[in-house]
Amino acid sequence: MSSVRALSLLAALGLLAAGCDQENAEGQSGKDAQSRHQEPRLPPTARPEMLADLRLAHAAPRHPSDGGGRAWLELAQDEQATVVAGTPRRWTIVYEAGEEGVQPGGFVRLTVPQFWGWSGVQSSDPRSYGYTTGTTEAEGVELEVFEARGWWIDFRVRGRALARGERVRIVYGAGPALAIADRYAERGAQLWISVDGDGDGYATVLPDSPTVDVLAGPPASLRLILPSTAEPGDEVPLRIALLDGQGNAGTQFTGEVALSVLPDGMSTPETVAFTRADRGLRKLELSPADPGVYRVLANADLGGFSVQAVSNPLLVEHGVAPIRWGDFHGHSNVSDGTGTPEDFLLYARDVAGLDAVALTDHDHWGMLFLDEHPELWEEVQTISNRFDDPGTFVSIVGFEWTSWIHGHRHVLYFDGSGPMLSSIDPEVETPAQLWKALRGEQALTFAHHSAGGPIATNWDFAPDPELEPVTEVASVHGQSEAADAPYRIYSALAGNFVRDALDRGYRLGFIGSGDSHDAHPGLAQIASPSGSGIAALLTDDLTRAGVYRALRERRSYATNGERIVLRFAIDAHRMGSTITARTGEPGTHLLYVRAIGTAPLAGIDVVKNGQVLQTIPGEQRFELTATLGLEPLAPGDYVYVRVIQLDRGCAWSSPIFVE
Numbered sequence: 001m002s003s004v005r006a007l008s009l010l011a012a013l014g015l016l017a018a019g020c021d022q023e024n025a026e027g028q029s030g031k032d033a034q035s036r037h038q039e040p041r042l043p044p045t046a047r048p049e050m051l052a053d054l055r056l057a058h059a060a061p062r063h064p065s066d067g068g069g070r071a072w073l074e075l076a077q078d079e080q081a082t083v084v085a086g087t088p089r090r091w092t093i094v095y096e097a098g099e100e101g102v103q104p105g106g107f108v109r110l111t112v113p114q115f116w117g118w119s120g121v122q123s124s125d126p127r128s129y130g131y132t133t134g135t136t137e138a139e140g141v142e143l144e145v146f147e148a149r150g151w152w153i154d155f156r157v158r159g160r161a162l163a164r165g166e167r168v169r170i171v172y173g174a175g176p177a178l179a180i181a182d183r184y185a186e187r188g189a190q191l192w193i194s195v196d197g198d199g200d201g202y203a204t205v206l207p208d209s210p211t212v213d214v215l216a217g218p219p220a221s222l223r224l225i226l227p228s229t230a231e232p233g234d235e236v237p238l239r240i241a242l243l244d245g246q247g248n249a250g251t252q253f254t255g256e257v258a259l260s261v262l263p264d265g266m267s268t269p270e271t272v273a274f275t276r277a278d279r280g281l282r283k284l285e286l287s288p289a290d291p292g293v294y295r296v297l298a299n300a301d302l303g304g305f306s307v308q309a310v311s312n313p314l315l316v317e318h319g320v321a322p323i324r325w326g327d328f329h330g331h332s333n334v335s336d337g338t339g340t341p342e343d344f345l346l347y348a349r350d351v352a353g354l355d356a357v358a359l360t361d362h363d364h365w366g367m368l369f370l371d372e373h374p375e376l377w378e379e380v381q382t383i384s385n386r387f388d389d390p391g392t393f394v395s396i397v398g399f400e401w402t403s404w405i406h407g408h409r410h411v412l413y414f415d416g417s418g419p420m421l422s423s424i425d426p427e428v429e430t431p432a433q434l435w436k437a438l439r440g441e442q443a444l445t446f447a448h449h450s451a452g453g454p455i456a457t458n459w460d461f462a463p464d465p466e467l468e469p470v471t472e473v474a475s476v477h478g479q480s481e482a483a484d485a486p487y488r489i490y491s492a493l494a495g496n497f498v499r500d501a502l503d504r505g506y507r508l509g510f511i512g513s514g515d516s517h518d519a520h521p522g523l524a525q526i527a528s529p530s531g532s533g534i535a536a537l538l539t540d541d542l543t544r545a546g547v548y549r550a551l552r553e554r555r556s557y558a559t560n561g562e563r564i565v566l567r568f569a570i571d572a573h574r575m576g577s578t579i580t581a582r583t584g585e586p587g588t589h590l591l592y593v594r595a596i597g598t599a600p601l602a603g604i605d606v607v608k609n610g611q612v613l614q615t616i617p618g619e620q621r622f623e624l625t626a627t628l629g630l631e632p633l634a635p636g637d638y639v640y641v642r643v644i645q646l647d648r649g650c651a652w653s654s655p656i657f658v659e
Contacts, residue, residue, distance in 0.1 A: 043456045044493060047404040054364060054404075054424050057202070058372070065106070065197020067204025068098030073191075073212075074169075082213045085185050085248055086117060088129070088178035093170045093210055095193055102162040105199025107146070107154040108134070110170050111192040111367065116338050116518065117183035120150030121172060131175035138166040157199075184518040184527075185216040185248035186339040192367050205367055214338075217244035219251040219280060223523070224296050224311035225353040226286075228323040228536075228565050232316055235285045238296055239353045240272060242280035247518070247526030249351045251280035257300045265290040266316075281350060288316040293596055293623065312563035313596045313622070324537040325563060326356035326547065327521040328396065329410050329448060329472060329513035334376055335366035335400075339519025341380055345387045345395055352522025356394035356537070356547050359384060359521075360410040362402045363422045370399060371422035385416050390543040401445070406431055407457035408448055409468075410513075414548040415442045431461040438467055444551055448472035448515060450498060451480035453491035459501050463508060469552050470509035473498050473652055474533035474560040476524050477515060484612070486648045487531045487560060502638055502655060503610045509554030509576045509654035510640070511535035512561070525561035531648075532561035538574065554654045562649035565596035568641050568656075570630065576654040581635045588629035591639070596623045599647040608639045620646065633658045 042048075073081050074092040083089045095108050102108065110132065112118045119130030123145045134143050134155035141162050146154040155168055162168070172191065173179030182189055188211045194203035219242040230236045242253040256271040266288040274282060288294055296311040331337030332344045339347075341359055348357035361380065363371050370377045380397070387395035398412040403423040409431070411421065421428045421437050428437050434445065445468045450457035454477070463471070473481040478489030482499040501508060512533025516524035525532035538555040539546045550556060554576025557566050568575045569592045593604055593616070601618030606628065616626050630639070640655035 041458070041460055042405060043407065043458050043496070045453070045456045045491070046406070047455065050404045051424060058364070058424060060202045062202060062204055063198035063200065065098070065100030065102065065195070066202065067195050067206055068100050068197050069096050069195060069206070070098070070208070071095045071193040071206055071210055073210045081211065082215055083181040084215050085181060085217050085244065085246065086183045088173065088180050090171065090173040090178050091191060091212070093172065093191060093193065095168045095170065097162045097164055097166050099164055100197050101164050102157045102195060102197050103199045104157050104159065104161060106196045107156040107203065108168050108170070109152050109154045109194040109196070109203055110172060111152040111194065112172065113182060113189060113333070113338070114151065114336065117180060119173065119179040121147070121153040122149050123147050123153060124149075126175040127177060128175065129177045130173065130179045131177070132170065132172050133174045134168055134170045136162070136166065136168045138162055141166070143168065181212070182214045182338055183246050184214070184338040185244075185250055186214050186333060186519060187343055188333065188340050189214050189338065190333070190367070207368060216248035216250040217246070219243065219253040219302050220245040220307070221247070221526070222257070222298060222300055222307040222309040224298055224309045226296065226311045226314045228312065228315060228325070228563055229320045230288060230314060230316050231318060231320055232289060232291055233287060235287050236314065237353065238268070238284045238286050238311070239351070240282045240284070240298065241351050242274065242300065243526070247520045247523055249280060249347060252276055253278075253280045255301060257298050260297045262295050262297065263292060265292050266294050268296060288314065291317050312598050313565055315565050315596060321538060322540045323565065324355035324539055324542060325522070326535045326537055327352070327354055327514050327516070328356070328358040328398070328412060328446065328511065328535060329360050329400075329475065330516040330521045330524070331361050332359060332519060334368070334370065334380060335361035337361070337517035337519060341383045344519050344521060345383065347519055348521040349387065349393050352520070354522045355542055356396065357521050358396040358398040358410070358412050360398040360400045362400045363420060364424050365402050371420050371424070374420070377420045381417050388416070388544065392542070394542060394544055394547050396544060396547065401434055403429065404455060405429070405458070406461065407450060407455055409434070409445045410448065411438070411443060411445050413441060413443050414544045416544070418443060431458070435464040435467050442548065443467065444469070444548070446470065446472050446511070448475060448513070449477040449480060449489055450501070451492050451496045452489040453477060456493050456496050459496065459504065459506075463506055465507065469507075469554055470511050470556055470654070471498055471501070472513050472533060473510050473558045474512035474531065474650070475515035476528040476530060476532050478530045479560060479650070481510075481642070481652055486644060486650055499607070499610055505636065507578070507657050509551070509556050510558040510652045511551070511556050512558035523561070534559050534561055534563070536566065557651060557653045559651040560649060562598045562645065562651070564598060564643055564645070564649065564651040566643060566651045566653055567594040568592070568653040570639060570656050573656060575640070575656060578657045578659055579633075581633055581658050588631060589633060591628045591630050593641050594625040595643045595651065597643070597645050597649065599645040599649055602644045602646050605642040605644070606639065607642060609637055618646075635659050
């Protein structure tokens with residue numbers, strides 16, 4: 001890619017940080033029938049120029065010299081390629097030209113991970129962070145610097161060609177300020193080296209670019225995680241995590257954590273000892289004897305200050321309907337996140353205590369694209385399948401279809417494998433084409449950050465009722481449920497919220513998911529000022545098939561990261577149901593709702609057909625149960641409830657639809 005076009009593309013990337021087939025409309029209300037036969041409009045956030053740049057770079061021919069040679073870190077004896085998250089260090093990278101060399105006009109490029117706190121590379125201010133130099137001892141070769149400040153730096157070859165075996169020495173953090181590392185701990189962070197060997201402006205990445213391990217900082221926070229439901233006498237796991245200030249696991253905490261329980265009825269040890277080998281993580285098995293709502297309290301001395309924590313509520317009842325927690329949307333360093341796929345899944349299971357998770361790296365975004373590197377897609381599937389443990393922990397294969405025209409969707413394969421379908425492929429560039437390509441797969445798609453930034457969903461494509469029964473309403477980008485939601489998504493478009501999609505007649509259940517890029521699935525809200533997202537599934541079948549059925553049947557609800565217990569029904573029909581309108585029976589319907597919060601409740605909104613019908617005051621209680629009368633419901637109506645806590649934690653039930 002030429003420097004100008006690439007810079008334009010990555011400028012758009014910086015914003016990321018900050019016809020419809022009739023078969024796709026089956027089962028939807030007739031309210032939107034006319035729009036289904038019209039040419040779908042492009043949403044105002046569509047970026048056709050970005051798609052054009054991605055396709056241009058994808059189709060550009062590569063010379064054999066592109067991506068030639070090798071690179072490594074130059075380390076002193078006994079020096080390790082490690083750094084503590086968020087701390088400064090200097091890195092020296094040696095590039096050695098390969099068989100074809102690098103012709104005049106070609107370049108050697110250093111790209112540091114684009115986000116998450118790495119100092120941007122720069123060559124203009126030796127006193128500032130990320131100052132980067134490049135030198136060579138090859139006689140007759142000069143290096144001309146081109147800087148896409150904050151993104152990459154090129155060292156262009158001038159004079160004669162850089163021949164096989166000749167080297168370029170790059171120092172990242174060459175000035176006294178050094179270079180600041182990622183604020184998120186990760187193994188295998190790559191300092192990417194790319195080579196344009198023939199000088200045409202298109203470079204190829206060295207897949208084995210030098211790697212750095214970023215270590216967790218000192219312990220700074222305490223997290224306690226329980227399941228949300230159990231029966232008396234069940235054994236339930238309590239996960240205790242001492243994390244650093246950004247939510248990173250792997251801290252070197254040694255000491256004791258003091259525990260207590262409210263109310264009585266479930267015993268815990270008074271203290272739990274941690275050794276260095278525990279890396280800040282312990283798991284206990286507890287057994288609640290009596291029905292009730294339990295919370296575990298903890299505190300720990302971190303040397304100079306103490307930290308406290310309260311677990312999420314655990315509802316213990318005979319015959320309780322299980323609630324399972326999942327995060328079905330997140331990224332690793334395979335695309336534009338941090339951490340390896342393995343570490344992503346380890347965090348989901350052992351730190352966040354999730355029941356189900358999906359790693360959904362981008363199809364065509366990052367440094368090495370999944371659609372161009374089938375070996376990476378195979379690796380992602382293999383690792384996801386290795387972690388799947390039916391009955392204990394469900395790991396689902398997935399990826400993100402990253403359309404810069406019609407909005408992003410993640411795709412989950414529930415049988416452990418599936419094709420990589422690229423959003424830049426003209427054969428699957430629209431949602432309708434994506435669903436057609438997925439027909440016959442045990443797969444689901446999920447629109448996300450649909451109401452606004454970084455790109456809105458094109459709701460002119462009616463969600464396929466078989467392949468897209470639910471939608472993501474909350475993530476680190478904010479909330480897309482409605483204009484009156486707390487932590488509303490940035491760059492929101494009026495009329496593009498999920499509630500507006502329901503008003504079109506679309507039948508969509510609700511989930512939350514993190515869209516985390518910090519390798520903290522299930523706990524992305526720790527480092528996200530706009531909250532996060534997590535999905536609650538109502539199922540006693542903790543397998544891929546059970547998760548698939550729960551999502552297909554909309555037996556789910558969403559939160560913005562808080563593990564709020566929520567029950568909702570109309571006339572004993574659970575959330576996500578489709579009920580039949582009464583005929584000749586003018587009597588009222590009975591709406592039941594119960595919420596158990598992680599903080600005092602501000603209230604529960606009852607939403608009907610796009611409007612808040614009634615608000616049940618929370619009265620600053622942690623638990624609220626109510627039964628309300630609803631006027632007769634007509635075909636096309638929908639009703640759901642929204643829980644809001646005083647700390648702005650939220651939960652949204654899937655709607656109940658009327659036909």
